[in-house]
Amino acid sequence: MNSLRLLIVDDEPLIRAGIRNGLSSIEGIEIARESSSVAEAMQALESEQFDLVLLDVQMQDGTGLDVVQGIGPKRMPPVIFVTAYDEYAVKAFELNAVDYLLKPFDDERLCHSVHRAQERIAEQRQAALADHLQALLDTRPRRWPERIAVRQREQFDLVPVESIDWIESANNYVQLHCGPKQYLLGESLTHIESRLNPAKFLRIHRCRIVNLSRILAIHPMLSGTYEMELRSGIRLATGRQYKDAVQALLHN
Template identity: 40%
Template sequence: MSPGVLVVDDEPLARLAIVRLLREDPQLRLLGECGDGASAVRAIAQLRPDLVFLDIQMPAMTGLDVIAAVGEARMPATVFVTAYEQYAVRAFEANAVDYLVKPFSRERFAATVQRAKLRLAAQAGLGSQILQALDALRQKHDHLQRIPVRDGEEVVLIAVEDIVWIKANRNTVQIHAGGRVHELRETLSALAARLDPRDFARVHRSAIVNVRRVRSIQPWFNGYHVVTMDDGQRLRMSRYQHESFLRLATVRGDE
Protein backbone atom coordinates (compact mmCIF):
# COMPACT_ATOMS: atom_id res chain seq x y z
CA MET A 1 0.00 0.00 0.00
CA SER A 2 1.28 3.45 -0.88
CA PRO A 3 2.29 5.77 1.99
CA GLY A 4 -0.45 7.86 3.56
CA VAL A 5 0.10 11.61 3.92
CA LEU A 6 -1.45 14.21 6.23
CA VAL A 7 -1.18 17.95 5.51
CA VAL A 8 -1.20 20.39 8.45
CA ASP A 9 -1.21 24.15 7.78
CA ASP A 10 -3.38 26.96 9.14
CA GLU A 11 -3.19 28.88 5.83
CA PRO A 12 -5.87 27.54 3.44
CA LEU A 13 -4.00 28.56 0.28
CA ALA A 14 -0.74 26.95 1.38
CA ARG A 15 -2.62 23.82 2.43
CA LEU A 16 -4.41 23.70 -0.92
CA ALA A 17 -1.14 24.03 -2.82
CA ILE A 18 0.39 21.06 -1.00
CA VAL A 19 -2.77 18.97 -1.40
CA ARG A 20 -2.97 19.65 -5.16
CA LEU A 21 0.64 18.64 -5.73
CA LEU A 22 0.27 15.53 -3.59
CA ARG A 23 -2.74 14.41 -5.62
CA GLU A 24 -0.59 14.48 -8.73
CA ASP A 25 1.67 11.80 -7.24
CA PRO A 26 0.19 8.29 -7.72
CA GLN A 27 2.67 6.86 -5.20
CA LEU A 28 1.16 8.75 -2.28
CA ARG A 29 -2.28 8.63 -0.62
CA LEU A 30 -3.72 11.83 0.81
CA LEU A 31 -5.34 10.87 4.13
CA GLY A 32 -6.56 14.30 5.12
CA GLU A 33 -5.75 17.90 5.94
CA CYS A 34 -5.84 19.95 9.14
CA GLY A 35 -5.95 23.69 9.72
CA ASP A 36 -4.79 23.75 13.34
CA GLY A 37 -2.53 21.90 15.75
CA ALA A 38 -5.21 20.34 17.93
CA SER A 39 -6.96 18.64 15.00
CA ALA A 40 -3.55 17.55 13.72
CA VAL A 41 -2.81 15.70 16.96
CA ARG A 42 -6.16 13.88 16.71
CA ALA A 43 -5.67 13.08 13.02
CA ILE A 44 -2.19 11.65 13.56
CA ALA A 45 -3.53 9.37 16.28
CA GLN A 46 -6.57 8.28 14.25
CA LEU A 47 -5.23 8.13 10.68
CA ARG A 48 -1.67 7.02 11.48
CA PRO A 49 -0.07 8.70 8.45
CA ASP A 50 3.33 7.66 7.19
CA LEU A 51 4.28 11.23 6.32
CA VAL A 52 3.16 14.62 7.64
CA PHE A 53 3.63 18.04 6.06
CA LEU A 54 3.68 20.16 9.22
CA ASP A 55 3.52 23.95 9.39
CA ILE A 56 5.65 25.40 12.19
CA GLN A 57 3.95 28.77 12.62
CA MET A 58 0.36 28.11 13.68
CA PRO A 59 -1.64 30.10 16.24
CA ALA A 60 -2.50 28.57 19.63
CA MET A 61 -0.60 25.35 18.90
CA THR A 62 2.57 25.42 16.82
CA GLY A 63 4.14 22.59 14.88
CA LEU A 64 6.56 22.02 17.74
CA ASP A 65 3.59 21.81 20.13
CA VAL A 66 2.03 19.16 17.89
CA ILE A 67 5.18 17.05 18.10
CA ALA A 68 5.27 17.47 21.88
CA ALA A 69 1.63 16.35 22.17
CA VAL A 70 2.05 13.36 19.87
CA GLY A 71 5.44 12.40 21.27
CA GLU A 72 8.65 12.44 19.26
CA ALA A 73 8.89 8.63 19.29
CA ARG A 74 5.39 8.34 17.77
CA MET A 75 5.68 11.14 15.24
CA PRO A 76 5.64 9.99 11.59
CA ALA A 77 8.24 11.07 9.04
CA THR A 78 7.87 14.83 8.78
CA VAL A 79 8.40 17.60 6.25
CA PHE A 80 8.44 20.95 8.04
CA VAL A 81 6.77 23.91 6.35
CA THR A 82 7.87 27.43 7.25
CA ALA A 83 7.07 30.89 5.94
CA TYR A 84 9.82 33.15 7.16
CA GLU A 85 11.91 31.84 10.04
CA GLN A 86 15.45 31.89 8.75
CA TYR A 87 16.81 30.25 11.88
CA ALA A 88 14.42 27.33 11.24
CA VAL A 89 15.79 26.93 7.73
CA ARG A 90 19.35 26.99 9.03
CA ALA A 91 18.51 24.38 11.66
CA PHE A 92 16.97 22.10 9.04
CA GLU A 93 19.81 22.54 6.57
CA ALA A 94 22.47 21.94 9.22
CA ASN A 95 20.82 18.63 10.12
CA ALA A 96 19.74 17.54 6.61
CA VAL A 97 16.04 17.70 7.51
CA ASP A 98 13.35 18.04 4.84
CA TYR A 99 11.53 21.38 4.77
CA LEU A 100 9.56 23.68 2.49
CA VAL A 101 9.69 27.47 2.55
CA LYS A 102 6.42 29.14 1.52
CA PRO A 103 5.86 29.99 -1.25
CA PHE A 104 7.57 27.03 -2.91
CA SER A 105 7.94 25.98 -6.53
CA ARG A 106 6.70 22.75 -8.09
CA GLU A 107 10.31 21.68 -8.57
CA ARG A 108 11.20 22.30 -4.93
CA PHE A 109 8.13 20.37 -3.80
CA ALA A 110 8.98 17.43 -6.06
CA ALA A 111 12.53 17.29 -4.71
CA THR A 112 11.28 17.37 -1.12
CA VAL A 113 8.76 14.60 -1.78
CA GLN A 114 11.43 12.45 -3.40
CA ARG A 115 13.67 12.76 -0.33
CA ALA A 116 10.71 11.97 1.90
CA LYS A 117 10.02 8.80 -0.08
CA LEU A 118 13.62 7.71 0.43
CA ARG A 119 13.26 8.26 4.17
CA LEU A 120 10.04 6.24 4.20
CA ALA A 121 11.71 3.42 2.28
CA ALA A 122 14.40 3.40 4.97
CA GLN A 123 11.64 3.48 7.62
CA ALA A 124 13.04 6.69 9.08
CA GLY A 125 10.70 8.75 11.22
CA LEU A 126 11.86 11.47 13.59
CA GLY A 127 15.46 10.31 13.60
CA SER A 128 18.39 11.87 15.40
CA GLN A 129 18.89 14.48 12.67
CA ILE A 130 15.35 15.79 13.05
CA LEU A 131 15.56 15.72 16.83
CA GLN A 132 18.75 17.80 16.66
CA ALA A 133 17.00 20.32 14.41
CA LEU A 134 14.07 20.50 16.83
CA ASP A 135 16.45 21.11 19.72
CA ALA A 136 17.98 23.98 17.77
CA LEU A 137 14.52 25.42 17.14
CA ARG A 138 13.50 25.10 20.77
CA GLN A 139 16.60 26.95 21.89
CA LYS A 140 15.48 29.88 19.73
CA HIS A 141 11.91 29.89 20.96
CA ASP A 142 10.85 31.86 24.01
CA HIS A 143 10.11 29.91 27.15
CA LEU A 144 6.85 28.00 27.09
CA GLN A 145 3.70 29.98 27.78
CA ARG A 146 1.30 27.06 27.34
CA ILE A 147 1.78 23.31 27.28
CA PRO A 148 -0.38 21.06 25.05
CA VAL A 149 -1.49 17.80 26.69
CA ARG A 150 -3.89 15.06 25.64
CA ASP A 151 -7.22 14.85 27.49
CA GLY A 152 -9.10 11.92 25.96
CA GLU A 153 -9.72 12.82 22.32
CA GLU A 154 -8.98 16.50 22.92
CA VAL A 155 -5.82 18.54 23.35
CA VAL A 156 -5.78 20.90 26.34
CA LEU A 157 -3.48 23.91 26.48
CA ILE A 158 -2.26 24.49 30.04
CA ALA A 159 -1.03 27.99 30.89
CA VAL A 160 2.30 27.66 32.67
CA GLU A 161 1.23 30.11 35.39
CA ASP A 162 -1.53 27.65 36.34
CA ILE A 163 0.97 24.88 37.00
CA VAL A 164 1.59 24.17 40.69
CA TRP A 165 4.20 21.46 40.37
CA ILE A 166 5.44 18.77 37.98
CA LYS A 167 6.40 15.21 38.87
CA ALA A 168 8.63 12.88 36.87
CA ASN A 169 7.19 9.47 36.00
CA ARG A 170 9.80 7.56 33.98
CA ASN A 171 9.66 8.98 30.43
CA THR A 172 6.57 11.07 31.14
CA VAL A 173 5.72 13.91 33.49
CA GLN A 174 2.59 14.56 35.55
CA ILE A 175 1.58 18.22 35.48
CA HIS A 176 -0.48 19.35 38.49
CA ALA A 177 -2.58 22.33 37.47
CA GLY A 178 -6.10 23.57 38.15
CA GLY A 179 -6.85 20.75 40.54
CA ARG A 180 -6.12 18.12 37.89
CA VAL A 181 -3.18 15.97 36.85
CA HIS A 182 -2.20 15.91 33.17
CA GLU A 183 0.33 13.49 31.70
CA LEU A 184 2.81 14.57 29.04
CA ARG A 185 5.17 12.29 27.13
CA GLU A 186 8.38 14.17 27.86
CA THR A 187 11.17 13.78 30.37
CA LEU A 188 11.37 16.14 33.31
CA SER A 189 14.77 17.43 32.20
CA ALA A 190 13.54 18.18 28.67
CA LEU A 191 10.49 20.04 29.96
CA ALA A 192 12.53 21.94 32.54
CA ALA A 193 14.78 23.24 29.77
CA ARG A 194 11.73 24.81 28.09
CA LEU A 195 10.36 26.50 31.22
CA ASP A 196 11.42 29.92 32.44
CA PRO A 197 14.00 29.32 35.21
CA ARG A 198 12.80 32.50 36.91
CA ASP A 199 9.43 30.84 37.54
CA PHE A 200 10.25 27.17 37.95
CA ALA A 201 12.80 25.43 40.14
CA ARG A 202 13.80 21.81 40.58
CA VAL A 203 13.50 20.93 44.25
CA HIS A 204 14.18 17.23 43.78
CA ARG A 205 15.42 15.04 40.95
CA SER A 206 11.79 14.04 40.30
CA ALA A 207 9.97 17.32 41.03
CA ILE A 208 9.77 20.89 39.69
CA VAL A 209 7.73 23.60 41.40
CA ASN A 210 6.27 26.89 40.29
CA VAL A 211 8.04 29.33 42.61
CA ARG A 212 5.02 31.64 42.56
CA ARG A 213 2.84 28.87 43.97
CA VAL A 214 5.01 28.12 47.02
CA ARG A 215 3.24 28.78 50.32
CA SER A 216 6.05 27.98 52.75
CA ILE A 217 9.47 26.36 53.13
CA GLN A 218 10.22 24.62 56.40
CA PRO A 219 13.43 22.96 57.61
CA TRP A 220 13.27 19.22 58.10
CA PHE A 221 16.17 17.03 59.23
CA ASN A 222 19.66 16.24 57.91
CA GLY A 223 19.66 19.46 55.89
CA TYR A 224 16.40 18.71 54.04
CA HIS A 225 13.46 21.09 53.72
CA VAL A 226 9.74 20.63 53.05
CA VAL A 227 8.12 22.85 50.44
CA THR A 228 4.37 23.38 50.82
CA MET A 229 2.53 24.50 47.69
CA ASP A 230 -0.57 26.67 47.68
CA ASP A 231 -2.73 23.63 46.86
CA GLY A 232 -1.55 21.94 50.06
CA GLN A 233 0.91 19.56 48.38
CA ARG A 234 4.04 18.97 50.47
CA LEU A 235 7.29 18.12 48.70
CA ARG A 236 10.61 17.18 50.17
CA MET A 237 13.44 19.38 48.94
CA SER A 238 16.72 17.62 48.29
CA ARG A 239 19.60 18.90 50.39
CA TYR A 240 21.54 19.30 47.14
CA GLN A 241 19.06 21.89 45.84
CA HIS A 242 20.42 24.78 47.90
CA GLU A 243 20.36 27.23 44.99
CA SER A 244 16.71 26.44 44.34
CA PHE A 245 15.99 26.88 48.03
CA LEU A 246 17.71 30.27 48.16
CA ARG A 247 15.94 31.47 45.03
CA LEU A 248 12.58 30.29 46.33
CA ALA A 249 13.14 32.09 49.61
CA THR A 250 14.21 35.26 47.76
CA VAL A 251 11.15 35.22 45.52
CA ARG A 252 8.85 34.81 48.49
CA GLY A 253 10.65 37.62 50.31
CA ASP A 254 10.10 39.96 47.35
CA GLU A 255 6.37 39.31 47.13
Protein backbone atom coordinates (compact mmCIF):
# COMPACT_ATOMS: atom_id res chain seq x y z
CA MET A 1 0.00 0.00 0.00
CA ASN A 2 1.24 3.53 -0.73
CA SER A 3 2.28 5.68 2.21
CA LEU A 4 -0.45 7.64 3.95
CA ARG A 5 0.16 11.38 3.80
CA LEU A 6 -0.31 12.75 7.30
CA LEU A 7 -1.01 16.33 8.38
CA ILE A 8 -0.22 17.20 12.00
CA VAL A 9 -2.15 20.20 13.37
CA ASP A 10 -1.21 21.37 16.87
CA ASP A 11 -0.15 24.74 18.26
CA GLU A 12 2.33 23.15 20.70
CA PRO A 13 5.75 22.43 19.13
CA LEU A 14 6.55 19.78 21.74
CA ILE A 15 3.36 17.88 20.92
CA ARG A 16 4.16 17.98 17.21
CA ALA A 17 7.70 16.76 17.90
CA GLY A 18 6.37 13.95 20.10
CA ILE A 19 3.99 12.84 17.35
CA ARG A 20 6.81 12.85 14.79
CA ASN A 21 9.03 10.75 17.04
CA GLY A 22 6.21 8.41 18.03
CA LEU A 23 5.30 7.68 14.42
CA SER A 24 8.86 7.26 13.16
CA SER A 25 8.69 3.51 13.70
CA ILE A 26 5.45 2.99 11.74
CA GLU A 27 5.82 1.91 8.13
CA GLY A 28 3.53 3.45 5.55
CA ILE A 29 3.26 6.87 7.22
CA GLU A 30 4.62 10.03 5.63
CA ILE A 31 4.40 13.20 7.72
CA ALA A 32 3.73 15.47 4.78
CA ARG A 33 3.14 18.74 6.64
CA GLU A 34 2.68 20.37 10.04
CA SER A 35 0.42 23.28 10.95
CA SER A 36 0.33 25.27 14.19
CA SER A 37 -3.01 27.04 13.79
CA VAL A 38 -6.51 26.77 12.38
CA ALA A 39 -5.61 29.15 9.56
CA GLU A 40 -2.50 27.17 8.57
CA ALA A 41 -4.41 23.90 8.71
CA MET A 42 -7.15 25.17 6.43
CA GLN A 43 -4.61 26.55 3.97
CA ALA A 44 -2.80 23.19 3.92
CA LEU A 45 -6.01 21.22 3.40
CA GLU A 46 -7.13 23.53 0.61
CA SER A 47 -3.81 23.28 -1.26
CA GLU A 48 -2.73 19.65 -0.70
CA GLN A 49 -4.13 16.14 -0.48
CA PHE A 50 -3.79 14.27 2.81
CA ASP A 51 -4.92 10.78 3.82
CA LEU A 52 -5.08 11.43 7.55
CA VAL A 53 -5.13 14.45 9.87
CA LEU A 54 -4.06 14.54 13.53
CA LEU A 55 -6.06 17.57 14.60
CA ASP A 56 -5.72 19.46 17.87
CA VAL A 57 -9.09 20.51 19.24
CA GLN A 58 -8.05 23.67 21.13
CA MET A 59 -5.68 26.16 19.44
CA GLN A 60 -4.99 29.82 19.94
CA ASP A 61 -6.97 30.99 16.89
CA GLY A 62 -9.84 28.52 17.14
CA THR A 63 -10.63 24.82 17.36
CA GLY A 64 -10.22 21.72 15.28
CA LEU A 65 -13.97 21.73 14.80
CA ASP A 66 -13.57 25.09 13.06
CA VAL A 67 -11.22 23.39 10.62
CA VAL A 68 -13.78 20.66 9.87
CA GLN A 69 -16.52 23.22 9.41
CA GLY A 70 -14.37 25.41 7.16
CA ILE A 71 -13.23 22.58 4.89
CA GLY A 72 -16.54 20.73 5.03
CA PRO A 73 -17.12 17.25 6.53
CA LYS A 74 -17.41 15.60 3.10
CA ARG A 75 -14.09 17.04 1.90
CA MET A 76 -12.25 16.40 5.15
CA PRO A 77 -9.81 13.48 5.24
CA PRO A 78 -10.13 10.96 8.09
CA VAL A 79 -9.37 12.68 11.39
CA ILE A 80 -7.82 11.72 14.72
CA PHE A 81 -8.69 14.46 17.20
CA VAL A 82 -6.11 15.42 19.83
CA THR A 83 -7.56 17.00 22.96
CA ALA A 84 -6.89 17.67 26.62
CA TYR A 85 -10.62 17.59 27.39
CA ASP A 86 -12.66 14.43 27.63
CA GLU A 87 -15.92 16.09 26.58
CA TYR A 88 -14.57 16.62 23.06
CA ALA A 89 -14.36 12.86 22.57
CA VAL A 90 -18.14 12.67 22.20
CA LYS A 91 -18.11 15.42 19.58
CA ALA A 92 -15.28 13.64 17.78
CA PHE A 93 -17.34 10.51 17.28
CA GLU A 94 -20.38 12.53 16.27
CA LEU A 95 -18.19 13.79 13.42
CA ASN A 96 -17.24 10.19 12.59
CA ALA A 97 -13.61 10.69 13.56
CA VAL A 98 -11.39 7.63 13.31
CA ASP A 99 -10.26 8.11 16.92
CA TYR A 100 -9.26 10.68 19.48
CA LEU A 101 -6.12 11.08 21.61
CA LEU A 102 -6.46 12.45 25.13
CA LYS A 103 -3.43 14.47 26.21
CA PRO A 104 -1.03 13.44 27.58
CA PHE A 105 -0.70 10.27 25.50
CA ASP A 106 2.21 7.90 25.06
CA ASP A 107 3.71 6.42 21.91
CA GLU A 108 1.80 3.16 22.32
CA ARG A 109 -1.57 4.93 22.36
CA LEU A 110 -0.51 7.12 19.42
CA CYS A 111 0.58 4.15 17.32
CA HIS A 112 -2.59 2.21 18.18
CA SER A 113 -4.71 5.13 17.00
CA VAL A 114 -2.79 5.53 13.74
CA HIS A 115 -2.88 1.78 13.04
CA ARG A 116 -6.63 1.91 13.51
CA ALA A 117 -6.80 4.77 11.02
CA GLN A 118 -4.67 2.82 8.52
CA GLU A 119 -7.07 -0.13 8.70
CA ARG A 120 -10.13 2.05 8.19
CA ILE A 121 -8.56 3.93 5.28
CA ALA A 122 -7.54 0.64 3.65
CA GLU A 123 -11.13 -0.62 4.01
CA GLN A 124 -12.48 2.58 2.48
CA ARG A 125 -10.06 2.34 -0.44
CA GLN A 126 -11.00 -1.28 -1.03
CA ALA A 127 -14.69 -0.38 -0.93
CA ALA A 128 -14.10 2.52 -3.33
CA LEU A 129 -12.18 0.19 -5.68
CA ALA A 130 -14.99 -2.37 -5.53
CA ASP A 131 -17.53 0.34 -6.33
CA HIS A 132 -15.39 1.50 -9.24
CA LEU A 133 -15.07 -2.00 -10.66
CA GLN A 134 -18.81 -2.58 -10.28
CA ALA A 135 -19.46 0.69 -12.11
CA LEU A 136 -17.26 -0.55 -14.95
CA LEU A 137 -19.21 -3.81 -15.08
CA ASP A 138 -22.53 -1.96 -15.00
CA THR A 139 -21.55 0.17 -17.99
CA ARG A 140 -20.21 -2.76 -19.99
CA PRO A 141 -22.65 -3.92 -22.68
CA ARG A 142 -24.10 -7.29 -21.70
CA ARG A 143 -23.70 -9.97 -24.34
CA TRP A 144 -26.55 -12.45 -24.29
CA PRO A 145 -25.98 -15.98 -25.67
CA GLU A 146 -27.26 -16.69 -29.17
CA ARG A 147 -27.26 -20.45 -28.67
CA ILE A 148 -27.66 -22.82 -25.72
CA ALA A 149 -25.79 -26.12 -25.61
CA VAL A 150 -28.03 -29.07 -24.68
CA ARG A 151 -26.55 -32.51 -24.16
CA GLN A 152 -28.26 -35.27 -26.16
CA ARG A 153 -26.70 -38.63 -25.35
CA GLU A 154 -23.25 -38.54 -26.99
CA GLN A 155 -23.49 -35.03 -28.47
CA PHE A 156 -24.41 -31.44 -27.71
CA ASP A 157 -27.17 -29.79 -29.70
CA LEU A 158 -26.71 -26.03 -30.11
CA VAL A 159 -30.20 -24.63 -29.79
CA PRO A 160 -30.68 -21.08 -31.16
CA VAL A 161 -32.15 -18.90 -28.43
CA GLU A 162 -34.45 -17.24 -30.96
CA SER A 163 -36.04 -20.65 -31.68
CA ILE A 164 -37.32 -21.02 -28.10
CA ASP A 165 -41.08 -20.42 -27.74
CA TRP A 166 -41.27 -20.92 -24.00
CA ILE A 167 -39.52 -22.67 -21.14
CA GLU A 168 -40.91 -24.62 -18.21
CA SER A 169 -39.30 -26.06 -15.11
CA ALA A 170 -39.14 -29.82 -14.65
CA ASN A 171 -37.80 -30.56 -11.17
CA ASN A 172 -34.07 -29.80 -11.39
CA TYR A 173 -34.27 -29.38 -15.17
CA VAL A 174 -35.91 -27.04 -17.63
CA GLN A 175 -37.66 -27.98 -20.84
CA LEU A 176 -37.10 -25.78 -23.87
CA HIS A 177 -40.11 -25.75 -26.20
CA CYS A 178 -38.95 -24.92 -29.72
CA GLY A 179 -41.80 -25.45 -32.15
CA PRO A 180 -42.25 -29.22 -32.56
CA LYS A 181 -38.97 -29.94 -30.74
CA GLN A 182 -38.30 -30.10 -27.02
CA TYR A 183 -34.99 -30.15 -25.19
CA LEU A 184 -34.26 -31.06 -21.57
CA LEU A 185 -31.56 -28.90 -20.00
CA GLY A 186 -29.89 -29.64 -16.67
CA GLU A 187 -30.26 -26.31 -14.88
CA SER A 188 -32.86 -24.41 -12.88
CA LEU A 189 -35.40 -21.99 -14.32
CA THR A 190 -33.89 -19.14 -12.31
CA HIS A 191 -30.43 -19.85 -13.71
CA ILE A 192 -31.52 -19.92 -17.33
CA GLU A 193 -33.58 -16.78 -16.72
CA SER A 194 -30.36 -14.98 -15.73
CA ARG A 195 -28.79 -16.03 -19.05
CA LEU A 196 -31.61 -14.71 -21.25
CA ASN A 197 -32.10 -11.16 -22.48
CA PRO A 198 -34.94 -9.68 -20.35
CA ALA A 199 -35.95 -7.52 -23.31
CA LYS A 200 -36.85 -10.72 -25.17
CA PHE A 201 -37.89 -13.20 -22.49
CA LEU A 202 -40.26 -12.72 -19.56
CA ARG A 203 -40.89 -14.90 -16.53
CA ILE A 204 -44.65 -15.14 -16.13
CA HIS A 205 -44.91 -17.94 -13.56
CA ARG A 206 -42.63 -19.61 -11.06
CA CYS A 207 -42.53 -22.48 -13.58
CA ARG A 208 -42.60 -20.64 -16.93
CA ILE A 209 -40.66 -18.19 -19.10
CA VAL A 210 -42.02 -17.01 -22.44
CA ASN A 211 -40.42 -15.58 -25.56
CA LEU A 212 -42.11 -12.20 -25.95
CA SER A 213 -42.00 -12.39 -29.75
CA ARG A 214 -44.21 -15.51 -29.64
CA ILE A 215 -47.11 -13.88 -27.77
CA LEU A 216 -50.15 -13.44 -29.99
CA ALA A 217 -52.66 -12.26 -27.35
CA ILE A 218 -53.04 -11.82 -23.60
CA HIS A 219 -56.35 -12.82 -22.01
CA PRO A 220 -57.35 -11.46 -18.56
CA MET A 221 -58.78 -14.07 -16.19
CA LEU A 222 -61.35 -13.62 -13.41
CA SER A 223 -58.72 -14.66 -10.86
CA GLY A 224 -56.67 -11.55 -11.65
CA THR A 225 -54.13 -13.54 -13.62
CA TYR A 226 -53.74 -13.84 -17.39
CA GLU A 227 -53.42 -16.41 -20.12
CA MET A 228 -50.88 -15.83 -22.82
CA GLU A 229 -51.79 -17.17 -26.23
CA LEU A 230 -48.76 -18.05 -28.31
CA ARG A 231 -48.51 -18.23 -32.08
CA SER A 232 -48.44 -22.01 -31.81
CA GLY A 233 -51.91 -21.90 -30.24
CA ILE A 234 -50.79 -22.97 -26.77
CA ARG A 235 -52.04 -20.95 -23.81
CA LEU A 236 -49.85 -20.36 -20.78
CA ALA A 237 -51.30 -19.27 -17.41
CA THR A 238 -49.43 -16.57 -15.52
CA GLY A 239 -48.80 -16.59 -11.76
CA ARG A 240 -50.26 -14.08 -9.32
CA GLN A 241 -46.83 -12.85 -8.21
CA TYR A 242 -46.00 -11.98 -11.85
CA LYS A 243 -49.11 -9.85 -12.36
CA ASP A 244 -47.14 -6.58 -12.27
CA ALA A 245 -44.67 -7.82 -14.87
CA VAL A 246 -47.51 -8.74 -17.25
CA GLN A 247 -49.26 -5.41 -16.71
CA ALA A 248 -46.00 -3.58 -17.40
CA LEU A 249 -45.76 -5.53 -20.64
CA LEU A 250 -49.28 -4.44 -21.58
CA HIS A 251 -48.60 -0.79 -20.82
CA ASN A 252 -45.35 -0.78 -22.77
